[in-house]
Amino acid sequence: MATIDNTVSRRLGAVLLAAAVLGSITGCPPKIPPFGPGTVKPGNLPRNVPKLLRFAKKRIALGRAKGFHRLYHTDALVALEKARSLDPKNPEVLLLGAEVSRRLGERARTGPEQFKYAELGLRFTRAGRKAFPKVAAYPYYHAALMGLRVDAYRASAFSGVPEIRAACQRALLLDRRFDHAGPLRVLGSLLASVPAAAPFNGDIEKGTALLEQAVSLAPHFPLNHYFLAQAYAKDEENAKAARHYRRVICAPGSADWDPVIAAKYRALTQKALRALKRSASPKCK
Numbered sequence: 001m002a003t004i005d006n007t008v009s010r011r012l013g014a015v016l017l018a019a020a021v022l023g024s025i026t027g028c029p030p031k032i033p034p035f036g037p038g039t040v041k042p043g044n045l046p047r048n049v050p051k052l053l054r055f056a057k058k059r060i061a062l063g064r065a066k067g068f069h070r071l072y073h074t075d076a077l078v079a080l081e082k083a084r085s086l087d088p089k090n091p092e093v094l095l096l097g098a099e100v101s102r103r104l105g106e107r108a109r110t111g112p113e114q115f116k117y118a119e120l121g122l123r124f125t126r127a128g129r130k131a132f133p134k135v136a137a138y139p140y141y142h143a144a145l146m147g148l149r150v151d152a153y154r155a156s157a158f159s160g161v162p163e164i165r166a167a168c169q170r171a172l173l174l175d176r177r178f179d180h181a182g183p184l185r186v187l188g189s190l191l192a193s194v195p196a197a198a199p200f201n202g203d204i205e206k207g208t209a210l211l212e213q214a215v216s217l218a219p220h221f222p223l224n225h226y227f228l229a230q231a232y233a234k235d236e237e238n239a240k241a242a243r244h245y246r247r248v249i250c251a252p253g254s255a256d257w258d259p260v261i262a263a264k265y266r267a268l269t270q271k272a273l274r275a276l277k278r279s280a281s282p283k284c285k
Helices: 018-022 049-065 070-086 091-106 111-131 137-152 154-174 178-193 204-217 222-234 238-249 259-275
Strands: none
Touching: 049 070, 049 091, 070 091, 070 111, 091 111, 091 137, 111 137, 137 154, 137 178, 154 178, 178 204, 178 222, 204 222, 222 238, 222 259, 238 259
């Protein structure tokens, strides 16, 4: 499928849901916090979609140049929300809005903040899926944002997990290579992590096979290795798990592997290696 070069960042797509699904699944939805101080106000932005898109792209570029800067990305999201209200079927607005929401949700500091960005992002993906049913990005981002929502609000797991699975399967049919084999990564990590019982219908063997395909298609992307290592470790294939965890620790930085996400997953990887009684600081060539 066509993507928007230099604007849609193609990186992390998977959210492990085991903690959300296996833990408590009761409680009220989180109270959505406001945007932080300093975020641009919609009234201060133009009422013109091309100008709003230019503003959003510039803010995204500035944020990426700084290794992910929250304020720049929240500014971009405010502009994209306004652009969506003016042109609800603009594909560039919908794609960017979904991706920026996901980036902010994945890097959120609290559960309520994560829930907020997931909810905002789902507005873009729902519109995109309806207007452009043959574009893989929309069901793919929808699955990732639903994963963030379930992780932040566990009471939504029973309905959310089947919805994630269906969206992943749709994205997989349309373009399994999108976002570094993202549809394979998201669906594989989901199947490998959730319970086998309905309505979750997890399957460690199928999940592992999908993750192996993701690594084969995009071996350079660290999170393919992380989630495959998780699946191997769950199945007690510790030597295989350690090899793929090492690829996460040793991955070089890039626009798709920014310092915030890299630090988060290296810490998780080191913890996992210690649990396997392996060195948490493997040598990198």
